Each structure stands twice: as structure tokens, then as C-alpha cells.
Amino acid sequence: MSDGVIKRGVGTGVDLGKRACDRARSVVTMTVDVFEKWLFVQKRASYGLAVARILLGVMFAGALLTNFGSRHFAFGEGVAWSGQVEFPSSDFAVMWPFSIFHDAGTNPTLLTFLFLLTIALAVLFSLGYRTRLVMIPLFVLWVGYVESNSYLSDQSDNLTRMAMIAIFFAAPADRWSLDSLRRKKFADMTERNVLLRWWRFQRVLPQWATNMSHNLAIAVLVAQICFIYASGGFFKDQGKPWYGGWAVYDPIHVERFGTWPELSHLVTVWGPGVAIATITTVLVQALFPVMLLRRGTRIFALAVIFAFHLGIAVLMGLPWFSLAMIALDAVLIRDVTWQRVPHAFRRSWRVAGGHSPEPDVAEGVVEKPAGTTAATSTAKAADGAAEGAEHPDREVEIPDYVTVPAGSTDPAKAV
Numbered sequence: 001m002s003d004g005v006i007k008r009g010v011g012t013g014v015d016l017g018k019r020a021c022d023r024a025r026s027v028v029t030m031t032v033d034v035f036e037k038w039l040f041v042q043k044r045a046s047y048g049l050a051v052a053r054i055l056l057g058v059m060f061a062g063a064l065l066t067n068f069g070s071r072h073f074a075f076g077e078g079v080a081w082s083g084q085v086e087f088p089s090s091d092f093a094v095m096w097p098f099s100i101f102h103d104a105g106t107n108p109t110l111l112t113f114l115f116l117l118t119i120a121l122a123v124l125f126s127l128g129y130r131t132r133l134v135m136i137p138l139f140v141l142w143v144g145y146v147e148s149n150s151y152l153s154d155q156s157d158n159l160t161r162m163a164m165i166a167i168f169f170a171a172p173a174d175r176w177s178l179d180s181l182r183r184k185k186f187a188d189m190t191e192r193n194v195l196l197r198w199w200r201f202q203r204v205l206p207q208w209a210t211n212m213s214h215n216l217a218i219a220v221l222v223a224q225i226c227f228i229y230a231s232g233g234f235f236k237d238q239g240k241p242w243y244g245g246w247a248v249y250d251p252i253h254v255e256r257f258g259t260w261p262e263l264s265h266l267v268t269v270w271g272p273g274v275a276i277a278t279i280t281t282v283l284v285q286a287l288f289p290v291m292l293l294r295r296g297t298r299i300f301a302l303a304v305i306f307a308f309h310l311g312i313a314v315l316m317g318l319p320w321f322s323l324a325m326i327a328l329d330a331v332l333i334r335d336v337t338w339q340r341v342p343h344a345f346r347r348s349w350r351v352a353g354g355h356s357p358e359p360d361v362a363e364g365v366v367e368k369p370a371g372t373t374a375a376t377s378t379a380k381a382a383d384g385a386a387e388g389a390e391h392p393d394r395e396v397e398i399p400d401y402v403t404v405p406a407g408s409t410d411p412a413k414a415v
Helices: 001-039 048-065 077-082 100-104 108-127 129-146 157-165 178-185 194-199 207-236 238-246 261-268 271-286 297-317 317-332 334-352 374-390
Strands: none
Touching: 001 207, 048 108, 048 129, 048 157, 048 207, 048 317, 048 334, 077 238, 100 108, 100 129, 108 129, 129 157, 157 317, 207 271, 207 317, 238 271, 261 271, 261 297, 271 297, 297 317
16 A cells, blocks of 8 residues: 555656646746747837937037037147146047047147037937948047046946947937938839948848847847946935935035026925935835836836936036936837827827827827728738748838737738
């Protein structure tokens, strides 16, 4: 009898072990499948990255324009008294090609030319014109500019330098850019010349490769943002002004940063409000990576972060620092949300002009044209799939009124 019990126990254990192994294998397989789909199927946060590109270009140009009048004193011959000309504190100032601004500091004409050139490149970058070509000289000139006088730089300069390196491997001009309009214009080209296709903003590399590079760059940007906010939150909670609840009050009342004394007094006149803003800032920053996991908490976290940076921009006189942070935070907002923005503007414009509003557009579903049936939509989607199979290097667009089921990547399954 004891032998039977032992055999049954061993059999039960083996069966449970097999079930556990099968469950673990299925979990691993599912995880790998989800990861592969996220990485290779399509580009993520393409609209958010487009917004980041636009705002970063505005930030670059704005910072240069606001310092243009004092360029000779802050970055040219006038900075010699600080020792930054003979003994620069940044290694980038003497590292080619980033040394270009430092070397031009003693030549007023060349310095002015570099300022104007960098501003022009920033505008082109923001518009998304020949983005791949513009990004490299813009990055070199921007780093050379901010490192030519370390006393005038801030932490947003470090962030934008790291962010630009990641953006090199992404596709910042796929949306809302002049390059994207060029891609649509030449979408039907059959030319196989690689340089000509690249010049006309057509795909020259396999789609899975560009998707992977873009999505990994987005992951790097999000990780960097999380590191900044989480480390900042944990660093703040060690200081008495922050866990005491009055840290928000101090910097905006200092003469150096308090650009609007009356406004600073107005927003800090209610003590409990100062305490709430201080504690909320610390908690949201420390918990920022975790709060991104749920849509509701993500919206709350981004609202607090945007309000925090808006306060820094207005009350402390650091608009370009805040704009750089907000630009990179834009990749955390869903593409479908960004897609609704132009539709909302057009709708409001039509209503303000006395016209009837356009039909609502949500989740990429648009009202079908008159006479269009489900069979017609399916046929058009199937035609697009067939064209994509015949020409894998060509951008194939499915009509807006064709709806692809959630989670499906097969255009032939459109309804």
C-alpha cells in the first residue's frame, strides 16, 4: 500500500512539474511575442517624436535668439575674463568638431555667422526639412555652443545632447514635417537607385530594421526621462524644504530667479497650496516610472510635470529649460491623442466660422464616403495588401475609412 502511495505522489509531482513548465514556457513565449510585435511591427510614438522635434527646434532657435544680442560678451571675446577662452572647463570646448564655437569666439564675424547658421538649422529641423542631413551639423553646433561657456549652461543642455544622439536612430520626420509630404509626393516611384530614393525620403532599408531602430531610440528616451524624474524625486525628498513642504516657495522669491515678484507672491500667498504643490511634485517625480504603467496615473503624472515646468518657465525665467523637458515628455502621450489635436483645431475653426463641424475622428476611424460598403472597404484593403506584397519597399496607405481590427497588422482583415 505504501508503494502505491509513493507512486501516486511521484506521479502527481511529475504532472505538476510538467504543468508548471508548460505554463512557464507559455508565459515566456507570450512575453517574447509581445516584445517582438512592439519592436518590429510598427514605429511607436511617431507623433510624439514629431512634437518633440518641433519643440526642440524651437528651443534651439529661441535660446540662440535670446542670446544673440549679448553673443560677444557671453560667448565671444568678452568672456575672456572668466578664463573660459584660455582654460575652458568643458572638454567639448577643445574637442573637434565641437570646438568650432570656442575657436570662433575671438572672431566676431565668424561667431555671428555660426549663430545665424545654427538658428537656420534649428528652424529647418523644426520644420522637418531634410532632417537626416540637418540633424548632424545642428547637433555639432549646438553642443559647441552650449559648451563654449559652461557658466551659462543648465541641465537641459545635457539632456538635449543625449536626446539628439538617440533621435539620430529614430524617425523624427515621419509625421508633421516637410519630409513626410515629400514621401507622399513620391510614394509611387519605382526607381531602385538607393541615393535617389533616400533623397526623396523613400524607404531604403527593410521596414523591420527601421522600426527596430526607431523603437529602441524611443525606449532610450523614455528611460532617460524616467531616470531624470525618479532620481530628482529621491534627491529632493532628502532635503528639509521638500519634505517640509515649502521648497516651491524659495526659488521663485530669490532675486536671481524671481522674474515676476508680484506673480510669485500671488501663487504662494496660500500656505497649504505651497505645501500641496511641493509634496505632489516630489511624489510624482519619485513614482514617475511606475505611474506610466496605467493610463489614468500617466495622465495625472504628465499634468503635474507640465504644470511644474510651466511654473519654472514663467516664475523662474527658464523657458528654454522647460521647453526642452516638455518636448521630450511629448513622446509619452499616445499617438491617437496627438492625432486628435489637428482635428480638434479644424473642428473649432469651422464652428467659429459658422460652418457645421466635421464628423468626429477617433482611433483612426473616419466616416466612410457615401456609397462605400464593407465589401468595398475590404476590397481596397486587400488591394493595398497585394500591392505591398508585390512592392515591399513601397509605402502603401489604406484609405482612412477602412478600419483594421485592434491588434491586427494584416490589412486584408480590414472591415
